[in-house]
Amino acid sequence: MGMKGSPICADxxxxxxxxxxxxxxxxxFFAIFPLLLALSLLLGPSGIGIPDLQSPSGSAxxxxxxxxxxxxxxxxxxxxxxGVVFQALLRNPLAEPYVLGVSGGAGxxxxxxxxxxxGVLATLSLPVVAFVSAVLTLMVVYGIAxxxxxxxxxxxxxxxxxxxxxxxxxxxxxxxxxxxxxxxMHNVIWWxxxxxQPVTAGQxxxxxxxxxxxxxxxxxxSPRLNALxxxxxxxxxxxxxxxxxIVIGLLFATLLAATAVSLSGxxxxxxxxxxxxxxxxxxxxxxxxxxxxxxxxxxFLVLCDAVARTLLAPIEIPVGVVTALAGGPFFLIILQxxxxxxxxx
Amino acid sequence: MEQDALTFRNVSAGxxxxxxxxxxxxxxxxxxxxxxxxxxxxxxxxxLKTAAALLxxxxxxxxxxxxxxxxxxxxxxxxLLGVVPQKIESPMAFTVSQIVMNGxxxxxxxxxTPSSLDHDLVERSMIYTDVLGLRYRFFTELSGGEQQRxxxxxxxxxxxxxxxxxxxxxxxxxxxxxxxLQILMNLNREKRMTILLVSHDLTLSAGISDRFLLMExxxxxxxxxxxxxxxxxxxxxxxxxxxxVQQDPYTGFLQVSGAIESLRRRxxxxxxxxxxxxxxxxxxxxRRLLIEGYEVTTGVLNRLDSDAEAARALNIPVVLEQPFxxxxxDAIAKAMEMISSADAVVLSQVPxxxxxxxxxxxxxxxxxxxxxxxxxxxxxERDYTEGxxxxxxxxxxxxxxxxxxxxxxxxxxxxxxxxxx
Numbered sequence: 001m002g003m004k005g006s007p008i009c010a011d012x013x014x015x016x017x018x019x020x021x022x023x024x025x026x027x028x029f030f031a032i033f034p035l036l037l038a039l040s041l042l043l044g045p046s047g048i049g050i051p052d053l054q055s056p057s058g059s060a061x062x063x064x065x066x067x068x069x070x071x072x073x074x075x076x077x078x079x080x081x082x083g084v085v086f087q088a089l090l091r092n093p094l095a096e097p098y099v100l101g102v103s104g105g106a107g108x109x110x111x112x113x114x115x116x117x118x119g120v121l122a123t124l125s126l127p128v129v130a131f132v133s134a135v136l137t138l139m140v141v142y143g144i145a146x147x148x149x150x151x152x153x154x155x156x157x158x159x160x161x162x163x164x165x166x167x168x169x170x171x172x173x174x175x176x177x178x179x180x181x182x183x184x185m186h187n188v189i190w191w192x193x194x195x196x197q198p199v200t201a202g203q204x205x206x207x208x209x210x211x212x213x214x215x216x217x218x219x220x221x222s223p224r225l226n227a228l229x230x231x232x233x234x235x236x237x238x239x240x241x242x243x244x245x246i247v248i249g250l251l252f253a254t255l256l257a258a259t260a261v262s263l264s265g266x267x268x269x270x271x272x273x274x275x276x277x278x279x280x281x282x283x284x285x286x287x288x289x290x291x292x293x294x295x296x297x298x299x300f301l302v303l304c305d306a307v308a309r310t311l312l313a314p315i316e317i318p319v320g321v322v323t324a325l326a327g328g329p330f331f332l333i334i335l336q337x338x339x340x341x342x343x344x345x
Numbered sequence: 346m347e348q349d350a351l352t353f354r355n356v357s358a359g360x361x362x363x364x365x366x367x368x369x370x371x372x373x374x375x376x377x378x379x380x381x382x383x384x385x386x387x388x389x390x391x392x393l394k395t396a397a398a399l400l401x402x403x404x405x406x407x408x409x410x411x412x413x414x415x416x417x418x419x420x421x422x423x424x425l426l427g428v429v430p431q432k433i434e435s436p437m438a439f440t441v442s443q444i445v446m447n448g449x450x451x452x453x454x455x456x457x458t459p460s461s462l463d464h465d466l467v468e469r470s471m472i473y474t475d476v477l478g479l480r481y482r483f484f485t486e487l488s489g490g491e492q493q494r495x496x497x498x499x500x501x502x503x504x505x506x507x508x509x510x511x512x513x514x515x516x517x518x519x520x521x522x523x524x525x526l527q528i529l530m531n532l533n534r535e536k537r538m539t540i541l542l543v544s545h546d547l548t549l550s551a552g553i554s555d556r557f558l559l560m561e562x563x564x565x566x567x568x569x570x571x572x573x574x575x576x577x578x579x580x581x582x583x584x585x586x587x588x589x590v591q592q593d594p595y596t597g598f599l600q601v602s603g604a605i606e607s608l609r610r611r612x613x614x615x616x617x618x619x620x621x622x623x624x625x626x627x628x629x630x631x632r633r634l635l636i637e638g639y640e641v642t643t644g645v646l647n648r649l650d651s652d653a654e655a656a657r658a659l660n661i662p663v664v665l666e667q668p669f670x671x672x673x674x675d676a677i678a679k680a681m682e683m684i685s686s687a688d689a690v691v692l693s694q695v696p697x698x699x700x701x702x703x704x705x706x707x708x709x710x711x712x713x714x715x716x717x718x719x720x721x722x723x724x725x726e727r728d729y730t731e732g733x734x735x736x737x738x739x740x741x742x743x744x745x746x747x748x749x750x751x752x753x754x755x756x757x758x759x760x761x762x763x764x765x766x
Binding site: 088091092093220222223224226227229230231233234235236237238239240241279283284285287 | 499
């Protein structure tokens with residue numbers, strides 16, 4: 001995917017060679033990602049290739065693969081876009097939904113619902129409860145970090161208290177799991193490992209609506225994210241309601257992360273690395289970065305899932321394992337070569 | 346004629362536990378170039394933040410073109426007032442043109458798509474600050490001076506009527522500082538833009554500003570023309586060190602200086618040393634003794650001797666004699682007066698000839714009065730008198746109790762052992 005380029009081919013707002021290069025890379029990206037998605041439809045434990053659509057089992061397999069593709073697109077897009085926002089607002093390359101405790105909080109809420117029952121109401125309330133508990137967690141993190149500072153907490157105290165609150169959340173989840181019934185324990189652990197097993201149609205629809213809404217909200221905010229990347233103070237001087245944008249941005253990012261967690265469990269890596277890679281390839285302009293990261297994150301997760309279900313078939317590897325094992329080295333190579341265009345710290 | 350651009354009315358401001366600005370009132374008129382000066386921590390940055398509505402005043406009002414700045418919509422405020430911070434930090438690899446485009450952020454539509462007007466304004470600001478050639482470069486890779494010009498271009502793209510700069514140029518080298526100041530002067534003269542510049546370079550600011558605002562511990566100590574504000578007594582009080590103001594006889598520019606005189610303020614020892622020197626052998630001693638906190642006197646020196654110049658620059662009391670003349674009785678009497686009020690007499694590595702041999706007589710007199718006398722070792726190599734008179738003197742001095750010193754370090758140690766008179 002367009003890895004070659006002059007050292008100054010990041011996007012720009014003017015005509016010039018930079019723009020041509022950026023456009024060329026963009027075209028390549030938009031040509032390649034549907035192919036990768038199509039490729040994922042060919043992979044599965046039942047074999048490689050298009051299943052026989054005449055047979056009922058064949059069409060069932062294809063429809064299953066298709067719904068996993070949708071699950072992957074939703075989850076990957078949500079996690080990756082959420083990571084973009086956290087990194088921009090906190091101006092820190094380590095920021096992602098996990099670091100601020102958002103995923104942990106969402107996970108705790110989701111665990112409670114999963115252990116409580118499995119009716120229609122439970123599955124539909126899953127994303128909502130995950131979102132609410134994630135927002136509560138974020139507020140706790142923010143509250144702790146604000147202690148002793150007059151006004152805005154520093155990024156470092158936010159991340160530190162986020163890490164602490166996050167590990168408290170996972171301890172509570174562990175405790176709940178250890179005291180749960182065997183069936184509940186099984187459900188939670190499978191969910192926690194992260195998988196793109198299709199959930200009920202109702203939950204899928206609700207999650208899709210929430211994620212599309214969150215992505216749209218972030219895209220609307222994206223020009224302001226550019227200004228906020230220079231800091232809250234500078235954004236204020238340039239005429240933004242800086243604090244308002246920060247709060248709204250955090251809420252949208254939390255909504256995306258929480259919905260992704262409620263949908264597919266704890267899948268790491270996507271929210272941290274995909275934004276960096278997309279930034280390295282297409283530059284940090286958030287107007288382009290937000291949609292590109294969403295597409296890139298979705299495609300990446302869908303591919304990883306295809307590998308996860310095919311590689312050791314009929315055993316299915318948790319997709320989170322694949323994202324880290326397969327994606328890690330690949331992305332490291334890209335980042336090492338092009339980190340300068342992503343993040344200069 | 347000109348309307349008021351920025352008005353502070355009895356503004357107190359600061360943070361929860363700490364009030365930084367205390368009842369500050371002033372007005373900056375449209376088209377003025379004003380420098381905001383004052384020592385570190387006196388509230389200059391807080392004043393700028395309050396002016397830009399980043400901080401809400403605890404009491405009083407800030408008006409921007411006659412409107413309460415707290416009530417102006419952020420986007421409108423950005424079209425009136427631009428702020429160039431001390432330093433812009435871009436964590437991500439934005440290009441220069443992307444950074445400058447941020448200046449248009451509050452004027453763009455909801456979708457954040459720049460119009461051709463936005464592009465024009467961005468390009469024009471980059472031309473004005475001479476960064477158009479850098480537009481595809483990464484902001485973070487630029488030098489400090491280039492970054493400041495990019496920051497200025499970004500703020501210019503806002504099309505503000507006032508630009509405030511918060512020590513934005515203090516850390517630049519002299520070349521880049523001149524560049525940025527030149528741009529600011531052009532903006533002020535050609536576009537009638539109002540400039541409020543936080544500055545630490547009083548001399549530089551005096552040359553370009555219409556008015557000065559001098560702050561002292563959260564209050565406005567004085568506002569006025571550079572000549573009205575740059576008064577030595579006022580500046581010395583506010584900055585808590587001795588400052589002098591001189592007018593350049595050729596250009597009429599005011600020059601503020603003070604670094605050398607301020608050395609004297611470290612004096613705490615209440616002990617005085619008289620230095621017998623000459624020919625540049627005393628400069629190092631003077632400085633070191635002043636830094637260590639001694640009161641220093643010196644003489645007899647010839648006028649135009651480099652030690653005499655140094656003593657004058659360091660504000661050290663000195664007994665002078667006409668150049669190339671033997672030392673007269675008047676000078677000897679004055680020097681003896683200094684020696685009698687000193688605790689110790691130090692002889693530098695000055696060469697001795699018939700003209701200044703009298704200085705050794707002074708030293709002998711001092712030792713007879715019970716003063717500590719410290720003599721630079723190796724006087725034989727510096728003795729140009731007939732019949733080695735200086736060496737004889739030195740031998741007599743040593744018999745009478747004078748000490749030898751080989752290095753300034755050793756000298757300082759010997760002085761410290763000296764009992765307090």
